[in-house]
Amino acid sequence: MKATIKDVAREAKVSIATVSNVINGKDIVKKETREKVTRVIEKLNYVPDQAARTMIRKKTNTIGMVVPSLSNEFWGSLAGNIQRQLLNFGYTLLILTTESDPKVEQISLNTLKERNVDGVIIASLGLGSKADKRYVEALLEWGIPLVSFHPYEKKLTTVWGDYMASSMEVVDHLISLGHTKIAYIGSYLSGIERELGYRNSLMLNRIPVDERLMISGQEEKFEFFSQYGYDCAKKLCKDNVEFTAIFCSNDLIAIGAIKAFEDMGMHVPTDKAVVGFDDINMASLYRPALTTVRQPITEMASSAVTILIEQIEKPDTDHFAKTVTFPMKLIIRESSGAQI
Known part of the structure; x- marks a missing residue:
């Protein structure tokens, strides 16, 4: 039979209120009494009724x-x-x-x-x-x-x-490596800030924004990210618009894009440089290891x-x-x- 708070109080020779105070962590109970009640709770395997506690404490x-x-x-x-x-x-x-x-x-x-x-x-x-x-x-x-x-x-x-500033840093990094034809694959779930950072960096570096190199994904409800990145990378290549680097709004999209390039006979980063976002565990283990943005x-x-x-x-x-x-x-x- 399940032990009750009354059973604990009777066994410990204290009041029900004292047992309740121990259960709820109140510091008004003496150390010796708290230890005695705790031993009895363990002995009787008493489990407080969460529903009852919620009604009393309204929490x-x-x-x-x-x-x-x-x-x-x-x-x-x-x-x-x-x-x-x-x-x-x-x-x-x-x-x-x-x-x-x-x-x-x-x-x-x-x-x-x-x-x-x-x-x-x-x-x-x-x-x-x-x-x-x-x-x-x-x-x-x-x-x-x-x-x-x-x-x-x-x-x-x-x-x-600060997604916009960090996205600008990503694109600045690619530009510093000599890239001026930089594509972007965004996602509904990544928000608009990463795309704005991409656009801002290009404009501040006096590089025209080519809408043909952008897939924002803002109309998508949900993406299976790796497959989404794979499909988008292939689409960008089939559209025959020149680009040498790509910024992906999360790491799984970037990993999908790398796989797509490999399947099309291209090498990363020699043929296409790829950068992701989030720094998931797989980012450092994937080959080539992924340049990305780490969130704290x-x-x-x-x-x-x-x-x-x-x-x-x-x-x-x-x-x-x-x-x-x-x-x-x-x-x-x-x-x-x-x-x-």
Whole structure:
């Protein structure tokens, strides 16, 4: 028969309130008493009723996270970092994926509300329309603390990277190696900032932007990235528009592009230089090793968690929306053709 809190109190010869205080980590219980209650809990294999604790405390100690997909290592790594850091604060993480479908994203956010999560981290890029922004506004009105990894609207605190500046650095790097015909493969899930960085670098270096060398991917709902990169690279080559280098908006797209060039009898970086973005684990192991941009995932996750927990645990404090921007780092490897 399952032990109850009454059984623990009786065995430890303390009140039910004392047992409750020990379970909830209250520091008002003497060390000797806390240790005695803990021993009894272990002896009786008592497991607190989470539903009952939630009703009493009106907290679930659960954070919801909405991501576009876990098939891209970047999102999985981000979620893993957030989960580890939440555990330090006594919270667990509930992850929902949306495949970047705004309708699924809305259902996911509504599900998190119904689950009575204490806060939400939005890391999906599906919320682009005015209707979707109103939905985020509704979550804020319901009083659910929110932190985002994309700037949906001004009332939402955002943690993200300086993607435009780092993308400019990527293109500047290729130009420094002598490339002037540089293609670009973007993605709906990468946002517009990387494309803007690509355009800005070309213009500042007085190189005309050739729209024939650009595949933005902004109309795609979701891409299986490696295959998407493979198909786009082949398309660029079949269009017979000259280019010697290509900037891909994430590493999986870049890896797909490299495979396409190899299948067409070209060598990277001799025939085509390739640069990615994100610095996933595979980037350094792939051959040729991928030049890419490293995002400080651990630091970004820590910032998001700290901000969200502060909103949750200090509800009476004014929490003004802010944007926390992290610098990225260009990691130069073999695929861009630079001397390492």
